[in-house]
Amino acid sequence: MKTAFKLIGELGYPDVKFPEFARTYTGAQQHPAMTLLVAECDGVVVGLASISRRPQLRLGGDLITIDELVISDRFRGSGIGNAILERVKSMCVELGARRLELETTRTRESYKRRFYVKNGFSETNLAVMRIDFARQ
Numbered sequence: 001m002k003t004a005f006k007l008i009g010e011l012g013y014p015d016v017k018f019p020e021f022a023r024t025y026t027g028a029q030q031h032p033a034m035t036l037l038v039a040e041c042d043g044v045v046v047g048l049a050s051i052s053r054r055p056q057l058r059l060g061g062d063l064i065t066i067d068e069l070v071i072s073d074r075f076r077g078s079g080i081g082n083a084i085l086e087r088v089k090s091m092c093v094e095l096g097a098r099r100l101e102l103e104t105t106r107t108r109e110s111y112k113r114r115f116y117v118k119n120g121f122s123e124t125n126l127a128v129m130r131i132d133f134a135r136q
Helices: 002-010 018-030 080-095
Strands: 034-041 044-056 061-071 099-102
Touching: 002 018, 002 044, 002 061, 018 034, 034 080, 044 080, 061 080, 080 099
Parallel strands: 061 099
Antiparallel strands: 034 044, 044 061
């Protein structure tokens, strides 16, 4: 779990505290709508994806969302991210999902490298609106 925690920092969230991360990670493992995928190299976690599944009325079926996807800096470009995305896409087919989506920022290296576009995603024109209760 400590390595997964470090990956969240590499994803760009250095302010996450370990106790909160550990509690949420355990909760995600036990939550029926969540799936955590980890990639290991020589017994060390080098990649992490959290996936959620929920019904969407407008889709007439399930939406699967990649909530976090991160590969350790040392292992980026090695195909691990592609392998995780292929596994997620297979899950979507197996589960009969109607859509797979994720949020990213245009400043991330993965966005600049068109990583998601190369893996079959298309960018939408949606605006993300939020209220961040954790920071109030």
